[in-house]
Amino acid sequence: MREFLIILFSAILVNNFVLTRFLGLCPFLGVSKNIKTALGMSYAVIFVMIISTAITWPLFNYILYPRDLAYMQTVIFILVIASLVQITEMFLKKLIPPLYSSLGIFLPLITTNCAILGLTILNIDEGYSFVESMIHAVGAGIGFMLALVLFSGIRTKLEHSEVPRMMQGLPIALVSASLIAIAFYGFKDLIEQLFG
Template sequence: MNEITRMLLFMVSCVLTNNFIFSRFLGCCPFLGVSGKVETAASMGLAVTFVMTIASLFSYMVYHWLLVPLKITFMQTIAFILVIAALVQFVEMFLKKASPSLHGALGIYLPLITTNCAVLGVATLNVSENYNLIYSVLNGAFSAVGFLVAIVLMAGVRERLENAKIPECMKGFPISLVSAGLMAIAFMGFSGLV
């Protein structure tokens, strides 16, 4: 198998079979909290996609070019949290200057990305799986695309459920959990694909 085919399979695997929400259960808080409307879910998903991709790049560089040479790899979690927080702050400042309307639309969602465990999860996963720089960035980017797909699909389901006849005891959060479980089972069907 050549390298291009391997990369394509890796990308599909990140989005479908190793989806951060449905198989690793990372990022569940924004998945359930921000998936009320498709527009807000898409905005959150795009912001997470950008941050996860760039965080994968910077966390790889910090780990391999700073922590390993100094023999302080035990500091990786703290270092990755600092990288992610600084990156989110930079993105927020940039959006505030470049596109105030987009900054206003994202509002509280930008600072929430700092506490999204999927962003920290991808950085630590890259280290534990010993990915090189290219695969680390690909893992970050396409795991984030998987997050985006999951949160937008969930928002679409929740919007449709608003008009559905649901027993009173299942309205709101309970039906959201049942829907998320059914979506996770559906995504398990992709496990034999890659």
């Protein structure tokens, strides 16, 4: 149980996908203009992270690895994740339309995002078991959501503040993103203090 908690919290805070690993930066900068779209995107990311981990972990450990085909993971993973999201989208459209309309455009957008692929490959590299991988996926998704929501709050503030002309728009967004990232480094000791 303790290991699970460590994996969950370190994925959310210490090894935050966006702010520490710098994965999934395009949605981080692209849809963080207001909290509503940031939340929509985050739900889609959590959702896709969980289903893609659930399918890629067994695929790697039972099909690719025993046949010495570990080098094919990137190709196979992208292929599998992309088609899986496609299927889930159809499934949701038919059976749970409210969820489909709330995830909306974000679901296909996130399909082959680097955060998703990064998560599945990290699960393999870290040697996580299936349950650990799933917990890691949930943690990574929540961490993504945390970063996105925090950042959207900052960006709405940025829109109202006077920024020097050469820094307006993306530059100031990137600067503030790196400041949050530095702040997140402060969590490094937290996990050790809590669980160490």
